[in-house]
Amino acid sequence: MKTERDPATGDARSDHDLVYAARDGDTVAFDALFYRYRDGIFRLGLAITKDPSSAEEIVLDTFARAHRALARLEPDDSLRPWLYRVAVNLSYNRRPRKNVVLSSLDEAADVAMANEDGSPSHVAEKAELRRLVLGAVEELGPKHRLVVVLHYLNGLNLTEIAEVVDCPVGTVKSRLHYALRRLRTHLAAHPELGIEPPRSLLATGFRAPKPITAPLPLEDK
Amino acid sequence: MRLFSRGCESRQAAYLAGADRLGARERLALEVHAGSCTECADALRNGRPVDTALRGAFASLRERRTIVAPGRVRLAVGSVVARPNPWERAPRVFGRLAEVSVMVGVTLLAVGTSFEPPSAPSSSLPVTQTMAQERSRGQAPLDEIDYLRWVRLVKSNDTPTVSTATRLLMGAFDSDPVEIQKTPSPRF
Numbered sequence: 249m250k251t252e253r254d255p256a257t258g259d260a261r262s263d264h265d266l267v268y269a270a271r272d273g274d275t276v277a278f279d280a281l282f283y284r285y286r287d288g289i290f291r292l293g294l295a296i297t298k299d300p301s302s303a304e305e306i307v308l309d310t311f312a313r314a315h316r317a318l319a320r321l322e323p324d325d326s327l328r329p330w331l332y333r334v335a336v337n338l339s340y341n342r343r344p345r346k347n348v349v350l351s352s353l354d355e356a357a358d359v360a361m362a363n364e365d366g367s368p369s370h371v372a373e374k375a376e377l378r379r380l381v382l383g384a385v386e387e388l389g390p391k392h393r394l395v396v397v398l399h400y401l402n403g404l405n406l407t408e409i410a411e412v413v414d415c416p417v418g419t420v421k422s423r424l425h426y427a428l429r430r431l432r433t434h435l436a437a438h439p440e441l442g443i444e445p446p447r448s449l450l451a452t453g454f455r456a457p458k459p460i461t462a463p464l465p466l467e468d469k
Numbered sequence: 470m471r472l473f474s475r476g477c478e479s480r481q482a483a484y485l486a487g488a489d490r491l492g493a494r495e496r497l498a499l500e501v502h503a504g505s506c507t508e509c510a511d512a513l514r515n516g517r518p519v520d521t522a523l524r525g526a527f528a529s530l531r532e533r534r535t536i537v538a539p540g541r542v543r544l545a546v547g548s549v550v551a552r553p554n555p556w557e558r559a560p561r562v563f564g565r566l567a568e569v570s571v572m573v574g575v576t577l578l579a580v581g582t583s584f585e586p587p588s589a590p591s592s593s594l595p596v597t598q599t600m601a602q603e604r605s606r607g608q609a610p611l612d613e614i615d616y617l618r619w620v621r622l623v624k625s626n627d628t629p630t631v632s633t634a635t636r637l638l639m640g641a642f643d644s645d646p647v648e649i650q651k652t653p654s655p656r657f
């Protein structure tokens with residue numbers, strides 16, 4: 249149960265209390281829930297669809313469903329995994345809009361990085377590392393990528409992820425383990441990250457790709 | 470093709486040590502195990518920088534925000550009453566306007582009527598006017614009855630009746646009597 253104070257509304261009521269109030273027609277309570285989860289669902293939708301407009305529609309659709317489900321929603325259930333599960337389903341079932349060039353995870357992050365402080369070389373270095381890591385995440389299969397996104401982007405713990413993807417916690421652990429090992433293999437090619445390739449791969453003659461010595465311009469992707 | 474071979478059962482826990490936020494006791498047990506298991510020692514050593522790299526890479530994405538407002542959700546679910554077309558409302562508005570106009574007219578008529586000066590009885594008004602005019606001129610009326618009235622009026626100079634009548638005719642009651650003005654108002 250989440251009780252953090254929402255910066256937009258200043259509402260410190262728990263999800264449980266807000267759901268109860270919203271069920272009784274309290275629109276302020278519903279709005280407080282909306283502001284509490286709006287950005288998280290937007291980011292999740294953006295990470296899956298790579299399209300900001302689609303991500304906004306996913307936010308609206310998710311809360312429209314929540315609004316309709318209020319009467320049968322059990323306030324003792326955890327709202328957060330419920331909302332994310334709806335958002336994941338909507339995101340994967342969404343057809344790409346026509347004439348929309350989908351961006352990458354990294355391009356989505358670029359927008360947020362535009363106002364980052366620091367020297368140009370420092371900013372470029374961070375952008376390059378981010379490009380490497382998010383590029384590796386995108387090469388994962390959908391199931392493994394989703395677990396990584398839910399944990400590292402949305403901050404869900406493994407139990408919550410299990411509720412979102414509707415599988416046992418053991419399966420989530422297994423998927424995350426696989427994803428982390430795969431990412432390690434990809435990222436080991438870049439010594440600046442200080443990651444060694446898995447020993448099992450070294451034994452089979454794994455050779456790390458030539459590391460990137462200078463940050464690439466972002467447009468060259 | 471299998472990319473990874475099955476290894477030590479604790480290797481998964483070692484990789485997830487960062488992500489799963491192991492408790493102190495579990496973490497200690499894992500580190501003790503890693504002292505004698507190269508596979509888990511490797512997983513612990515390299516799992517941490519992968520975890521750190523992922524947290525750093527997603528940090529900028531966590532800054533992404535949207536400005537979508539909850540009102541759009543309520544519109545979507547139809548709980549907000551749609552605003553009717555103003556042209557559809559026009560007949561109702563004009564009808565209401567006509568009602569209000571009639572009410573205002575009736576009210577003004579009623580109020581205006583109530584402020585008209587009280588009309589004196591038709592029989593006494595000319596007499597009073599005549600007597601007052603004659604008195605003001607200082608002449609006695611020729612008619613006997615009027616003369617008697619005139620004498621009584623002249624003798625009782627300060628009687629309220631005459632005074633009132635005179636003042637009424639001279640418009641002295643345009644302002645409120647002094648006694649009323651002296652009365653303190655409970656509102657102040």
Ligand SMILES: [Zn+2]
Nearest residue numbers: 477479506509
């Ligand atoms: Zn081991």
